[in-house]
Amino acid sequence: MKENIYGTKFDSEAVASGLHRSAIGGRWEELGEKQFYFVLQQGLLPTDAYYGFDINQTLLDAGYDVELKTVNLQEKLPRSHLLANSEFNMVPFQRNFTYALAFSLFTHLTVNSIRRCLIELSRVLDCGGKFYATVFLIQDSDAIEKSFRQSSEITSYADKDPYHYRLSDMECLANQTGFEVRLVSEFDHPRNQQMLEFVYK
Ligand SMILES: C[S@@+](CC[C@H](N)C(=O)[O-])C[C@H]1O[C@@H](n2cnc3c(N)ncnc32)[C@H](O)[C@@H]1O
Secondary structure, X not given: OOOOOOOOOOOHHHHHOOHHHHHXXXXXXXHHHHHHHHHHHOOOOOOOOOOEEEOOHHHHHHHHHHHHHHOOOXXXXXXXXXXXXXXXXXXXXXXXXXXXXXXXXXXXXXXXXXXXXXXXXXXXXXXXXXXXXXXXXXXXXXXXXXXXXXXXXXXXEOOOOOEEEEHHHHHHHHHHHOEEEEEEOOOOOOOOOEEEXXXXX
């Protein structure tokens, strides 16, 4: 079974018709703004250096060549700050990070991929560094194998994308990979994704 649909390549025609925007979840302005204000709340500044990572080079290209160009922001982000691979390998950035954010990533990943992501992140995150990731959660009392209605738009599943987890699953993964994790309670996502804060020990 394929983990998710993100192996799809987006050619220039697809990008011109905006398919890259819908493929990463739609609600472009609303969710973009939400992420922007969230990172500001965590203390990040517009003048800080930002890096981006994805499995799909064509999505990074659409982001750089189309989205950043349209808003005249290309000069703020060297192209070398965007990296694609399928192993979460961020070592090629050749630096450590204080903060990381994965918005709507773990909602598309299996437990093993989430664990791999945390292991790879631990190689590039400062001690005490914070990693924020959104997930779909269910309660311990909910049957893990049943589908779960997260919002009017989204049903989550144990074994297919979009995936749901228990907070205790995330605690277990954090323990295995050198992180502590907590639920950020004051986060309000329109599709009921929850925000987790992983702190690297
Ligand atoms: C729902 S989109 C969210 C994109 C962006 N974070 C946002 O909030 O707009 C999921 C993103 O995760 C990427 N992705 C999926 N599986 C991945 C993996 N194994 N490694 C790295 N990125 C992955 C996809 O290519 C896609 O860009």
